[in-house]
Amino acid sequence: QVQLVESGGGLVQAGGSLRLSCAASGRTFSSYAMGWFRQAPGKEREFVAAIGWISVNAYYADSVKGRFTISRDNAKNTVYLQMNSLKPEDTAVYYCGASPRSYRQLPYHSAYDYWGQGTQVTVSS
Numbered sequence: 001q002v003q004l005v006e007s008g009g010g011l012v013q014a015g016g017s018l019r020l021s022c023a024a025s026g027r028t029f030s031s032y033a034m035g036w037f038r039q040a041p042g043k044e045r046e047f048v049a050a051i052g053w054i055s056v057n058a059y060y061a062d063s064v065k066g067r068f069t070i071s072r073d074n075a076k077n078t079v080y081l082q083m084n085s086l087k088p089e090d091t092a093v094y095y096c097g098a099s100p101r102s103y104r105q106l107p108y109h110s111a112y113d114y115w116g117q118g119t120q121v122t123v124s125s
Contacts, residue, residue: 002113003025005023006094006116006117007022009122012121012122014086014124015086016123017085018086020096021079023077024079035047037109038121039092040093048064048068048081049064049070052106067085067086093119093121094119
């Protein structure tokens with residue numbers, strides 16, 4: 001079992017920044033690709049960003065490209081999502097997931113075996 005706990009969410013004004021963290025348990029963290037998804041009320045859970053076993057392999061949804069950056073620190077068993085230039089439409093619960101699958105599967109929800117409970121991000125105008 002892999003346990004994931006997100007943190008770092010909160011309330012910010014449009015144009016502001018937040019950094020989300022996802023702390024994982026277990027000694028095999030580096031064997032998993034990691035992803036961030038988000039879900040707003042009444043909407044489907046959507047892909048935000050993912051990072052492969054090798055940190056250079058990072059992928060982003062078009063809606064966040066150039067504003068968000070995903071990174072990981074395997075020594076700390078933690079993945080991060082740096083969110084800059086936040087917009088009201090970024091408001092959602094953000095979830096991190098762990099996937100043992102190849103990089104081309106990472107934009108899909110079904111690729112992830114483990115999920116955290118989410119952290120709320122609210123962006124006011």
